[in-house]
Amino acid sequence: MLLPDPAALRALATTYRDRGGDLREEAGALVGRAVSAPWQGAAAEAMRTAARAAASRLRATADEHDDAARAIAQHADEVEATLDLIATLQRRFVELAASVGATVVDVAGDVLGAVGDTLGVVGDVAEGIGRFVGIGGDDAAEQLRDQLSRMRVPEPGDPAWLDLDVPGLR
Amino acid sequence: MTSDALPPLSTSGGAGGFDAQLEAVRALAGEYDAASARLLSLGGAAAATLVDPVLLGSAPWAPVTFTVAEGRVAGLNLGPTGLPAGAAGWWAQAVAVREAADLVEEADALVAGLHHDLRYVASYGLGWGIGRFGRILGVEADGLQPGGSAADLRALDARLSGAPGSGGGAGDDLAAWAMANPEAAEDLVARAPGLLEGLWDSGDLLPSPFSGRWYLPTVGVAAGVLGLWYVDGSPRVERIAATTSRAPTDLASGVAALDRVDAISATDRAAGNGTIEIQRIGAGDGARWVVLLPGTDDLTTRPWEQDGDARDLGTNLRSLAGQPTVYQRGIEEAMTAAGIGPDDPVTLWGHSQGGMAAVQIAAGERFAVEDVVTLGSPVALMPEVPDGVRVTSLENDRDLVPLLDGGPNPDRVEHLTVRFAGGGETPAAAHGLSEYARGAAAMDASADPVVRHRVEELRAAGVVGADEPATSWTYRITREGVG
Numbered sequence: 001m002l003l004p005d006p007a008a009l010r011a012l013a014t015t016y017r018d019r020g021g022d023l024r025e026e027a028g029a030l031v032g033r034a035v036s037a038p039w040q041g042a043a044a045e046a047m048r049t050a051a052r053a054a055a056s057r058l059r060a061t062a063d064e065h066d067d068a069a070r071a072i073a074q075h076a077d078e079v080e081a082t083l084d085l086i087a088t089l090q091r092r093f094v095e096l097a098a099s100v101g102a103t104v105v106d107v108a109g110d111v112l113g114a115v116g117d118t119l120g121v122v123g124d125v126a127e128g129i130g131r132f133v134g135i136g137g138d139d140a141a142e143q144l145r146d147q148l149s150r151m152r153v154p155e156p157g158d159p160a161w162l163d164l165d166v167p168g169l170r
Numbered sequence: 171m172t173s174d175a176l177p178p179l180s181t182s183g184g185a186g187g188f189d190a191q192l193e194a195v196r197a198l199a200g201e202y203d204a205a206s207a208r209l210l211s212l213g214g215a216a217a218a219t220l221v222d223p224v225l226l227g228s229a230p231w232a233p234v235t236f237t238v239a240e241g242r243v244a245g246l247n248l249g250p251t252g253l254p255a256g257a258a259g260w261w262a263q264a265v266a267v268r269e270a271a272d273l274v275e276e277a278d279a280l281v282a283g284l285h286h287d288l289r290y291v292a293s294y295g296l297g298w299g300i301g302r303f304g305r306i307l308g309v310e311a312d313g314l315q316p317g318g319s320a321a322d323l324r325a326l327d328a329r330l331s332g333a334p335g336s337g338g339g340a341g342d343d344l345a346a347w348a349m350a351n352p353e354a355a356e357d358l359v360a361r362a363p364g365l366l367e368g369l370w371d372s373g374d375l376l377p378s379p380f381s382g383r384w385y386l387p388t389v390g391v392a393a394g395v396l397g398l399w400y401v402d403g404s405p406r407v408e409r410i411a412a413t414t415s416r417a418p419t420d421l422a423s424g425v426a427a428l429d430r431v432d433a434i435s436a437t438d439r440a441a442g443n444g445t446i447e448i449q450r451i452g453a454g455d456g457a458r459w460v461v462l463l464p465g466t467d468d469l470t471t472r473p474w475e476q477d478g479d480a481r482d483l484g485t486n487l488r489s490l491a492g493q494p495t496v497y498q499r500g501i502e503e504a505m506t507a508a509g510i511g512p513d514d515p516v517t518l519w520g521h522s523q524g525g526m527a528a529v530q531i532a533a534g535e536r537f538a539v540e541d542v543v544t545l546g547s548p549v550a551l552m553p554e555v556p557d558g559v560r561v562t563s564l565e566n567d568r569d570l571v572p573l574l575d576g577g578p579n580p581d582r583v584e585h586l587t588v589r590f591a592g593g594g595e596t597p598a599a600a601h602g603l604s605e606y607a608r609g610a611a612a613m614d615a616s617a618d619p620v621v622r623h624r625v626e627e628l629r630a631a632g633v634v635g636a637d638e639p640a641t642s643w644t645y646r647i648t649r650e651g652v653g
Contacts, residue, residue, distance in 0.1 A: 004228035012224060016243075019212060030205055030260075037198045038191040043270050047263070054259045060251040061209075068216075068242035072225070075239040078232035159230045
């Protein structure tokens, strides 16, 4: 699965922010050229008025580029936060599975378990077992192990992790 | 009249002229076009962003912010402040500005043409009336017409010489008036062709401007018709001497060099008539060439008096008409003989008729002329020089010779005319190179931005400023095929 790239999205946002700056600069330069053109009279003044109006619209276009840049940057932040959340869910899922002795296999048939710190996973086992013993005793842990073993979890980073409904995951 | 102070200057053409202004306005239209193209390109880029895999592929991870971002980017191509609308706006402005520049140029040409035609019709009418009256008194100007007999011309000459008011006193008064009123004098010259045509047509029952036997709309055409009385002949080019000199350090020293060559053919040294000088500065591929061209040696040549002088009245008339002359061809022959190749950079300095010849040589494109400096030359009617050739025309306000073309010099970015409030009690003094040396010194010292711009251009091109040794060859050009 091709995962989104927040850094590339931020680069795109920077591109739009730069374009906004360039457009603002160009608006100023075009008005400057219109004002300094060696042309006098009513037609020249009409041209200068039109140039100022067009430059004002160009500045609004520049502002819209800034808005687009902000929206893309905000999107990049959101994507990054989602990826972090997915990684957390995946890590906690593996921990949970390890705590009940289940093997986790994803949709591609790959065995998961490499996510997160192995020592941390082992350390969490006791807490997981205790939680499930607290919830429903050995039967519940057995039931959960069966459920987890049968599941084909999404690939790492897949937004489908967000829809995974497993007791004790969240 | 002459004082030590440098004379004030005024300019037309060049970086501050009408043509330069139109060029600047058209450049503004070009900038608007470029802005329009950039906005269109940005619009295309925004459209491409909408389907950019980086953005599109991120949608499942943050659909809400994705939709907002896509909406903002899509909005860049929508509405009155959208990129396509902005592009259309600047394009429309470019069209309007360009149209306005075209209209201004056309209106200028239209008014100039109308002014010319009104002046022509008025002077034709006056000439026709004078002609009719003269015929009643038994005086006809028909003898001047080409195709007439030399005997008629001589008779007219004799009659006019003996006419009341034709004495030196009247001529001096007219010259004094013209020197004090150069604009009015130039207008009078511009009226002369119509006047002459009217005189010639006055033998007909009804006046017929534009459609008579003769049509003399400009001084150039009239000069060309009168020039038919003269034989142009063939040039004879002799190398007189080789010597060393120095390249001009500034405009004044360039004029001084030309003055030195001009002195070889002073009034009392007719044996030197037709002398020019060619300088080579540097050597090999980096060599530059300077050609110094003095002006008329014999201004009062009558057709039956033509001799070997190439720089005579007949050559002046042909030059005014823009026709090839024996002087111009002789200069080109000498330039080739001196070793100037078709691609070697050349600067031509010409006084009076020499300036006219210089412009003709530049226009002929046989040599890679980069700069022409004319001093007191009537060059308004000369053939147009190619783009890239700078022409700098220096004119003394009191000099009558530059007025003989009957109109202003071309107002082009590359053709700068600098007029200076010079001195000179007599027409000859006002036309002399000592006055032009003062005008050139005023240019060298001028703070006027247009003049400064040109001086810097000439300096950058090496026309002035290089205090280098030069090898010089002197040639004498005479006419063969007369008498």
